[in-house]
Amino acid sequence: MIVFEDVAHDYGGGPLFRDVSVRLDKGSFHFLTGPSGAGKSTFLKLCYGELLPSSGKVTLMNRALQSMTRDQLAETRERIGVVHQDCQFLDHLTVEQNVGLPLTATGRPLRASDVSDLLTWVGLGTRAEALPPTLSGGERQRAALARAIIGAPNVLLADEPTGNLDWEMSQRLMMLLIELNRMGTAVLIATHDLNLIRFAKAQVQARVMRISGRRLQLAGSEL
Amino acid sequence: MSARAISGLVVPGRGQSVWLITLSAAAMAFLAVFALALSVTSARLAANWSEALSQTATVRLSAPPEEMDSQTALVLDVLRTTPGIAEARVMVPEEQAALLEAWLGPDLPLDALPLPRLIELTETSEGPDRQGLRLRLAAEAPAAVYDDHSRWRRPLVQAATRLQSFALVSLVLIGAVTAAMIALAASAALSSNGQVIRVLRLVGARDRFIALAFVRSISRRALIGASAGTAVAMLALLALPQAGSAVPVLAGLGFQGWTWALPLAIPPLTALLAWSASLATAFRVLKGVT
Known part of the structure; x- marks a missing residue:
């Protein structure tokens, strides 16, 4: 559904991240974590076409982002909830x-x-x-x-969805996202809240990606 | 709720640009009504002067007092036997006094002035052979001078026609300025509603939907403003002195009969202008938003 191939993004002061290759498939559940300013929000913006990659290729719903018309991008966004x-x-x-x-x-x-x-x-x-x-x-x-x-999007992207919530409300919201994923929607959540990730991993099989040192890595078993 | 209904709601109905559009449209419609009134009036004046003066003429007789009556009879004989002249009559002193009053003031002792006698002619639609008539009068009554008013008529009609052209150019300029102001206001409206545009793009709205949402809002404001401006201008025209009043220069400026319907076209035309100007602006601005 969403495929990154050797993607880099640069706001002008050097690459925020580079050599990012990842696939978000149907029904998958991913977390994206990393320190503030590492590029989590930028990564999400690339996922729904608000930004174009500085290099590499982003494919959204089988269409190359860089060659989409404005109407095609709008049509693609109908299938991506943010x-x-x-x-x-x-x-x-x-x-x-x-x-x-x-x-x-x-x-x-x-x-x-x-x-x-x-x-x-x-x-x-x-x-x-x-x-x-x-x-x-x-x-x-x-x-x-x-x-x-x-x-009824195919993919749901959430940028710090629990950032302003207390723990109880965060858990409730996370359960809604998990329920949605069980209905077949791919979910990608950017968050720095490790407790939330642990809570979710206890409920659903989720992969955790971490942006660190300008690279995207799969997080280890400590999560 | 339908796409069209939500399209009418997504653009906030408040903000400086909203008032700017309404006020601009009102002011421009007000001016457009006056330009239109000037155009219609000058066209009517040109037609009236042309028609009225083209079918009348005057014979001015400046003979010694003892020959005045006999020369008058001779001139009337010539005129009655000239094809193309429907009627000829001698103007009475009171009529001459009325003509001169506008220039010399009332209570003037006309008896003391050596005034020529005036014979007013009404011509048929074909009119007389003017050169032939001048030659016959020169032979029969050398003191008579035939004046077909062409030296008055031509500059008057030219002036009225030119005035009409100025009014039409003014209308075009008003339209162009209105379009430019609305385009600027549309640009301001789009800039100040960046959040609305971002959210709409985020949820998958096409540029066409977003542009039309703004264009509908702007056109509706322009229609409201132009309707108000037109209504005020029409009331102002109704309040102007009418023909026959004591203010002859302004008398008659405005619409008569069916021409009162003409200014009613200004609000929908303004809305149409706003539609096209803002649509072009909206698509240009949206290209800069992902």
């Missing part, structure tokens, strides 16, 4: 409208019951009409997760 750390909502729309956006903005049919069921699943059944600025940190993360998965 949860940002800051959630990125349209603050003047209700939670329900924000969650339905991936379908309505791409002309796909949306049933009110689908949004309602999904909001109930993430525990926001009573917050459908609320505006995003009125949500708590945990509610925002769960609403962002609902928006990321309403289009």
